[in-house]
Amino acid sequence: QMQLVESGGGPVQAGGSLRLSCVVSGRFYNNYSVGWFRQAPGKERTFVAGLSRGGTSADYSDSVKGRFSVSIDNAYNTVYLQMNSLKPEDTALYYCAFRYGVVEYSSGKYHSWGQGTQVTVSS
Numbered sequence: 001q002m003q004l005v006e007s008g009g010g011p012v013q014a015g016g017s018l019r020l021s022c023v024v025s026g027r028f029y030n031n032y033s034v035g036w037f038r039q040a041p042g043k044e045r046t047f048v049a050g051l052s053r054g055g056t057s058a059d060y061s062d063s064v065k066g067r068f069s070v071s072i073d074n075a076y077n078t079v080y081l082q083m084n085s086l087k088p089e090d091t092a093l094y095y096c097a098f099r100y101g102v103v104e105y106s107s108g109k110y111h112s113w114g115q116g117t118q119v120t121v122s123s
Contacts, residue, residue, distance in 0.1 A: 002026035002112050004034075004096050009117030012086055020081040020117060022096030033103045034079040035110055036070065038092035038119075045095070049081060050103030059103045064090075086121045093118050 008020040022034060035050035049070040051058045058070045069082040079096060094117050097110035104110070 002028050002098065004098055004112055004114035006094065006096050006114040006117040009094060009119045011120045011122065014086060014088055014121055014123050016086050017082070017084045018086065018119060020083065020094055022079045022114060024077040024098060029100065032098055032100050035097045035103055036081045037095045037097060037107055039095070040092040045107050047105040047107070051079060052103060088121045088123045091119060091121045
């Protein structure tokens, strides 16, 4: 049984930073990717960033490119999302998700999800 647990969310003022963590545990093969998604109230869940376990390349949505950075600690199967220069429109519930193979932008391509961590950015 695989489990993903996010942490690190919270309230922050615009311009501030947060680092989210996603710990992947359980039984799995190492050829996986982790995607970060977010969902604001009344809106669809959208891709934010993703990284394969090898960590050679990362993908970002246009809305966060240059502000967010995703990294992985392979030894601990932990994926981080460093969020800088936060804006009120970044407010959402942030999820990490697991899939085998390369990063995909579609949430439907991921089969395991964490419970989410709330990020609230005030102006």
